Amino acid sequence: MSDAKRFLAEHNDLSRRFFLRAGAALAAGSAVAADARAAELPAELAPVLEKLESYFTPQGKFGDVSRGKPIPHALPLEKKKEVGLTRETWKLEIVSDPENPAALGKQFTKKDNTALDFDALLKLGEKHAVRFAKVMTCLNIGCPLGMGVWEGVPLRTLVWLTQPKENLRRVHYYGYHNDDPKQQFRSSLPVGRVLEDYDDLPPVIACYKLNGEWLTPERGAPVRIVVPEHYGYKSVKWLTHIVLSNLYHANDTYGTQNNDVDSPMKTFAATLHVPNGAKADAPLPVTGYAQVGISGLSKVQVWVSPAGKGWAADDPHFTTAPWTDATILQPPTGGGARGEPAGGSPHSKWGGDLPDGAVPKDTAGFDAAGRPKAWPMRLAKAHWAALLPGLPAGEYTLRCRTIDAKGQAQPMPRPFKKSGRCDIEAVKFTVVG
Ligand SMILES: Nc1nc2c(c(=O)[nH]1)N[C@H]1C(S)=C(S)[C@@H](COP(=O)(O)O)O[C@H]1N2
Numbered sequence: 001m002s003d004a005k006r007f008l009a010e011h012n013d014l015s016r017r018f019f020l021r022a023g024a025a026l027a028a029g030s031a032v033a034a035d036a037r038a039a040e041l042p043a044e045l046a047p048v049l050e051k052l053e054s055y056f057t058p059q060g061k062f063g064d065v066s067r068g069k070p071i072p073h074a075l076p077l078e079k080k081k082e083v084g085l086t087r088e089t090w091k092l093e094i095v096s097d098p099e100n101p102a103a104l105g106k107q108f109t110k111k112d113n114t115a116l117d118f119d120a121l122l123k124l125g126e127k128h129a130v131r132f133a134k135v136m137t138c139l140n141i142g143c144p145l146g147m148g149v150w151e152g153v154p155l156r157t158l159v160w161l162t163q164p165k166e167n168l169r170r171v172h173y174y175g176y177h178n179d180d181p182k183q184q185f186r187s188s189l190p191v192g193r194v195l196e197d198y199d200d201l202p203p204v205i206a207c208y209k210l211n212g213e214w215l216t217p218e219r220g221a222p223v224r225i226v227v228p229e230h231y232g233y234k235s236v237k238w239l240t241h242i243v244l245s246n247l248y249h250a251n252d253t254y255g256t257q258n259n260d261v262d263s264p265m266k267t268f269a270a271t272l273h274v275p276n277g278a279k280a281d282a283p284l285p286v287t288g289y290a291q292v293g294i295s296g297l298s299k300v301q302v303w304v305s306p307a308g309k310g311w312a313a314d315d316p317h318f319t320t321a322p323w324t325d326a327t328i329l330q331p332p333t334g335g336g337a338r339g340e341p342a343g344g345s346p347h348s349k350w351g352g353d354l355p356d357g358a359v360p361k362d363t364a365g366f367d368a369a370g371r372p373k374a375w376p377m378r379l380a381k382a383h384w385a386a387l388l389p390g391l392p393a394g395e396y397t398l399r400c401r402t403i404d405a406k407g408q409a410q411p412m413p414r415p416f417k418k419s420g421r422c423d424i425e426a427v428k429f430t431v432v433g
């Protein structure tokens, strides 16, 4: 057995025994019981769990992917009013594609003074509004931009207003970009996805609220599209036009940038706390998050190896490495929500500046008490933690990966970068003597 192999075998065995010991400690009552998300974890993890990011992201803390010169959200208020980027002045045109016309009974245009305004959208919302939790992730960026509860009117409600008859195969849409065709950011969906929610997904929406508040200009105010299962580029901000078309394929802006525009969100894991600078032979606390794509999440796993040691060339995805299971944290209890007493720990709260700290009523996937019906939730985030056994001083590489609900280990089943990132993350850390 080579040194590296022996190390790994021993470390794997040590991990297994260590987890057993942690389990025994729990039985003896030394777990961090105050925190529901951490209820079954060894006490050594408490300090890093306290520093974990909030579950939902406040609007202002989202990562921003906004194109335009100037960026539309940065226009002065007077200009925003003039071009319809305020709730009072917003207008939405819903038209047939002149080049590939769909047969519509009605169109909504500024010229005819029939374009939809914000009040009309809210009026439709009184009857049709939906809410769902979704992580916003850019197809081109490795880590999510933010996690939120998105609210709006199903896009199909707007499509049906036009009384479509035939030759409607695709719904295209774009937002305000300084009236400059070169700056336009557009996306599209097959009409079937707009009219029907495959596999119990929430509907595609014309969204005006995030985390219970009006969308901010940065997040796409007054109205953006949000597509539950897709990467961020399908969720066009500052929405101004919906174009109903008989074109049978996508013409998304991202398609012209070599992206796979038919690839829904993938499942993957990444670290948040890495024990860099830990003391030799002391247990190593690790935390992270998983993005739960359409294929769900069954496990998060971690693996530590000495830095610089290679791995079998015929196993590029480390499928035979000695991975050990991390613990997927339970959802926040929502302490403080609807009159319940606030839990003592920050992790009892949902975060994201939700009004009253509660998940909005009738959010898809949540019960009447505002708790998730299933966990982990698809299209959302889940946090995880692990306590690894201490190591001798040295340099190490920590890797983490997900196993999806179908048993497929990351980066499968769709490992291609331009279909959405899901490489197995590798972070270096040092243990000091
Ligand atoms: N009008 C418009 N909408 C847009 C974009 C844009 O540049 N212009 N960027 C898109 C991309 S590529 C992503 S990843 C998401 C990011 O959403 P966020 O900025 O709210 O985090 O917005 C999408 N919507």
Ligand SMILES: [Mo]
Residues within 6 Å of the ligand: 065, 137, 138, 139, 140, 232, 233
């Ligand atoms: Mo993006």
